[in-house]
Amino acid sequence: MVHDFLNKIKSLQSKIEFALEESDFEKLADLSTKLEGSVEALVSSPSYKNSVTQQELADIQDLVVSVKKYQQETSLKFKNYTLDVSRKRKMHQAYKR
Numbered sequence: 318m319v320h321d322f323l324n325k326i327k328s329l330q331s332k333i334e335f336a337l338e339e340s341d342f343e344k345l346a347d348l349s350t351k352l353e354g355s356v357e358a359l360v361s362s363p364s365y366k367n368s369v370t371q372q373e374l375a376d377i378q379d380l381v382v383s384v385k386k387y388q389q390e391t392s393l394k395f396k397n398y399t400l401d402v403s404r405k406r407k408m409h410q411a412y413k414r
Contacts, residue, residue, distance in 0.1 A: 322359040323376050329355060330380075333387055340394050349387075356380070 329352045336345040369377075 320373070322355060322362070323373060326352065326355050326359070326380060327376075330383055337387065337390050337394065340398055342391075342395060342398070345391060352384075 329348055333345065333348045333352065336342075336348055
């Protein structure tokens with residue numbers, strides 16, 4: 318059961334990385350919500366606490382590192398995106414004058 322959750326989480330991680338590369342913030346928000354739900358389901362599972370293996374524990378630790386990386390990358394990409402949009406608006410407004 319824990320293995321199924323981890324497989325789903327790994328699949329979501331791949332999709333999140335692709336959404337980050339594409340700067341698809343809407344898809345990223347949806348995938349982040351799904352990732353959060355999967356992690357919550359994993360840790361609330363009664364069988365989780367009794368049957369977690371060392372490898373699964375290592376996978377979960379890697380997940381924590383990945384989530385922190387996603388947060389940093391998303392923040393940076395969104396900042397760059399908003400700066401670019403703002404710059405384009407200013408250029409468009411200047412052109413209209």
